[in-house]
Amino acid sequence: QSVLTQPPSASGTPGQRVTISCSGSNSNIESNYVYWYQQLPETAPKLLISKNNQRPSGVPDRFSGSKSGTSASLAISGLRSEDEADYYCAAWDDSLSGWVFGGGTKLTVL
Amino acid sequence: EVQLVESGGGLVQPGRSLRLSCAASGFSFDDYAMHWVRQAPGKGLEWVAGISWNSGSIGYAGSVKGRFTISRDNAKGSLYLQIDSLRPEDTALYYCAKAGPGGTYDYFDYWGQGILVTVSS
Numbered sequence: 001q002s003v004l005t006q007p008p009s010a011s012g013t014p015g016q017r018v019t020i021s022c023s024g025s026n027s028n029i030e031s032n033y034v035y036w037y038q039q040l041p042e043t044a045p046k047l048l049i050s051k052n053n054q055r056p057s058g059v060p061d062r063f064s065g066s067k068s069g070t071s072a073s074l075a076i077s078g079l080r081s082e083d084e085a086d087y088y089c090a091a092w093d094d095s096l097s098g099w100v101f102g103g104g105t106k107l108t109v110l
Numbered sequence: 111e112v113q114l115v116e117s118g119g120g121l122v123q124p125g126r127s128l129r130l131s132c133a134a135s136g137f138s139f140d141d142y143a144m145h146w147v148r149q150a151p152g153k154g155l156e157w158v159a160g161i162s163w164n165s166g167s168i169g170y171a172g173s174v175k176g177r178f179t180i181s182r183d184n185a186k187g188s189l190y191l192q193i194d195s196l197r198p199e200d201t202a203l204y205y206c207a208k209a210g211p212g213g214t215y216d217y218f219d220y221w222g223q224g225i226l227v228t229v230s231s
Contacts, residue, residue, distance in 0.1 A: 002154060033217070035217045035218075037155070037218075043223075044205060044221040044222065044223050044224055045147075045155065045205070045218075045221050046221070047217070047218065047219050047220075050210070050217065050219075056219070088154065088155055090155070090157075090217070090218075092215065096172065097169060098157055098160075098169060098170070098171050098172070098215075099145075099147075099157035099160070099215070099217075099218075100157070101154055101155045101156065101157065102154070103154045104154040104155070
């Protein structure tokens, strides 16, 4: 059971906007930055969103992140087939003194 | 270009030990903290351990504390993970990850391709 809670699956059609949620607590999301990672099939995770809402160089502006209180979300607009992947949220947890992840959300592009 | 290449995995019997290595290149290795993150087959990501740039600060996930030892050799640009008393639940793909610029256990900004460890008799 993951410390951060994500829906196991999400889906959308090409061009749509989808949102993936990540729920935590005051010891992780509320107190620290949230990061999002994209894991394409059979590949290593890749940093998608840094420090709640910052896109690293090379990440399309179709991807955006936000945080409010003990929850965060990742939004993907203009959905494309190549966005089909697993998405993970992560945050430092002050109580555990370690990094915690969400269980991952499998995004399907219909 | 940042490159992280893991090695040392394989099939190991329960109770045995294993040492994973990660060769880093493309950045100033001794300026950054490093991490190990694992992923059991078909499961999510789990942070295992982190080490500061000078090995002065080390942290472990509760699930591995006492059995796993993270270390680094800045002269060789290498990161290590010693795993003792291996258990079947340690079966996973182990990723080496570079930390961001912000501090001892900063987030993971680059990942290796991972090395598979299978614990089975």
